[in-house]
Amino acid sequence: MVMASNQRGTGEPQRPEHRATEHTSSYGFPARLWQALARHRPPGLGRTRAWRSPLRGPWLTSVFGAVLVATLPLVIITGLLDYIAYGPQFGQAIPNDVGWLHLPLFAWPTRPSWLFRLTEGLHVVVGLVLIPVVVAKLWSVVPRLFSWPPARSIAQVLERLSLLLLVGGILFEIVTGVLNIQYDYVFGFSFYTAHYYGAWVFIGAFVVHVALKLRRMISVLRSRSMRAMLRTSRTDTRPESDDAEDSLVAAAPAVPTMSRRAALALVGGGSLLVAVLTAGQAIGGVTRPAALLLPRGRSYGNGPTDFQINRAAAAAGITVRDTGVGWRLLLHGGPQPWQFDRAQLLAMPQYSATLPIACVEGWSTTQTWTGVRLRDLATLAGVPEPSSAHVRSLERNGAFNQATLQANQVLDPDSLLALRVNGADLSIDHGYPARIIVPALPGVHCTKWVSSIKFRNQ
Ligand SMILES: Nc1nc2c(c(=O)[nH]1)N[C@H]1C(S)=C(S)[C@@H](COP(=O)(O)O)O[C@H]1N2
Numbered sequence: 001m002v003m004a005s006n007q008r009g010t011g012e013p014q015r016p017e018h019r020a021t022e023h024t025s026s027y028g029f030p031a032r033l034w035q036a037l038a039r040h041r042p043p044g045l046g047r048t049r050a051w052r053s054p055l056r057g058p059w060l061t062s063v064f065g066a067v068l069v070a071t072l073p074l075v076i077i078t079g080l081l082d083y084i085a086y087g088p089q090f091g092q093a094i095p096n097d098v099g100w101l102h103l104p105l106f107a108w109p110t111r112p113s114w115l116f117r118l119t120e121g122l123h124v125v126v127g128l129v130l131i132p133v134v135v136a137k138l139w140s141v142v143p144r145l146f147s148w149p150p151a152r153s154i155a156q157v158l159e160r161l162s163l164l165l166l167v168g169g170i171l172f173e174i175v176t177g178v179l180n181i182q183y184d185y186v187f188g189f190s191f192y193t194a195h196y197y198g199a200w201v202f203i204g205a206f207v208v209h210v211a212l213k214l215r216r217m218i219s220v221l222r223s224r225s226m227r228a229m230l231r232t233s234r235t236d237t238r239p240e241s242d243d244a245e246d247s248l249v250a251a252a253p254a255v256p257t258m259s260r261r262a263a264l265a266l267v268g269g270g271s272l273l274v275a276v277l278t279a280g281q282a283i284g285g286v287t288r289p290a291a292l293l294l295p296r297g298r299s300y301g302n303g304p305t306d307f308q309i310n311r312a313a314a315a316a317g318i319t320v321r322d323t324g325v326g327w328r329l330l331l332h333g334g335p336q337p338w339q340f341d342r343a344q345l346l347a348m349p350q351y352s353a354t355l356p357i358a359c360v361e362g363w364s365t366t367q368t369w370t371g372v373r374l375r376d377l378a379t380l381a382g383v384p385e386p387s388s389a390h391v392r393s394l395e396r397n398g399a400f401n402q403a404t405l406q407a408n409q410v411l412d413p414d415s416l417l418a419l420r421v422n423g424a425d426l427s428i429d430h431g432y433p434a435r436i437i438v439p440a441l442p443g444v445h446c447t448k449w450v451s452s453i454k455f456r457n458q
């Protein structure tokens with residue numbers, strides 16, 4: 001009595017009770033199949049000498065699970081929002097034709113101007129920061145991958161299939177996401193397509209997994225005192241007691257080499273390190289130089305045009321000849337087309353707006369842009385109330401040489417055909433002679449080296 005209440009009082013995990021090795025009673029239909037499988041255990045599988053960490057158990061897994069169930073929805077929702085921000089209604093979100101997997105559409109707002117910077121920054125930074133937690137969670141359950149028989153009922157077969165999609169889905173999203181932000185567009189369109197469909201596979205499996213495990217996770221977390229678990233030193237660390245059939249507790253636990261507190265600190269420290277090395281590209285300011293993992297997010301000098309360049313003019317095949325005195329802006333879609341050279345555009349009323357460029361890679365940078373309002377150009381073109389505008393670049397072969405803007409994006413008073421930035425002429429790498437800049441518009445649609453704008457009405 002005294003001993004039992006003492007043990008509970010310290011919240012110290014107890015030694016696992018002797019666990020039965022065969023659960024003959026617990027096979028579902030068709031029991032003979034599962035029993036036959038159980039008798040034919042492949043050599044080496046399910047041996048008690050493997051997976052001996054004494055830290056593994058329902059509590060540790062539940063802690064990682066709780067962190068993920070609380071934070072992954074943020075990554076999912078911001079990811080889906082970013083897809084909508086790309087303007088699927090104009091066929092310019094990738095993949096474009098997604099059948100019944102399409103999302104409810106709404107016109108992406110232009111306010112607050114940092115909206116896309118926020119959603120894309122959160123998606124990339126939180127996604128990266130969670131990688132150590134995902135790895136830890138997988139580590140904590142990895143023995144289950146090798147348990148035998150692989151299933152004891154049809155329900156379990158389905159559950160394990162969903163786990164395959166869950167684990168495969170999240171690893172796939174991590175790999176494709178990280179490759180995209182490190183190497184930019186080397187994968188062309190297929191990255192977006194893969195990341196989008198991969199996301200739906202993952203989301204489906206995630207919902208199933210949460211539905212199956214949430215109650216157990218909560219009851220495990222409630223059954224032990226978090227404070228006591230964290231106070232337990234390495235030498236006092238014991239395997240958890242758990243007599244569930246699918247127990248995560250090692251059958252032959254080794255001597256602990258670290259406490260659970262240290263294990264959580266290790267994972268938390270890993271996440272913190274990732275945050276420090278990446279968040280600066282989205283947050284900017286003093287944190288920017290620390291974004292060592294994502295060098296594209298850093299800048300190189302103090303001049304007015306010294307900020308991130310996504311695709312330089314040379315890479316886009318843009319030469320000084322294209323952008324020199326012969327350059328004209330073509331406005332069409334109205335009763336008649338109009339052409340303007342840069343001097344004529346500079347002679348029109350000029351407006352300035354401090355707006356971010358926020359790239360799908362997660363980096364962003366806020367600059368002060370000056371130029372002609374898009375809505376003034378629409379009026380000039382003879383389409384004062386456009387339903388959309390199609391912008392084209394001089395660039396001939398790039399994947400991002402055109403974009404369609406929504407009505408609210410054309411009409412916002414801060415939406416500009418920018419001619420200057422931070423008081424200087426645009427540099428050729430930033431889109432000289434003229435580029436699009438619109439509040440809350442994904443960076444990819446802030447077309448550089450603009451050659452024409454077609455205003456549509458209908
Ligand atoms: N013509 C053209 N415009 C473009 C691109 C491009 O490749 N070609 N890249 C876009 C992308 S993906 C981003 S994030 C921004 C980056 O602008 P910056 O290079 O001036 O920072 O430009 C956009 N405009």
Ligand SMILES: [Mo]
Pocket residue numbers: 310358359360361443444
């Ligand atoms: Mo971008």
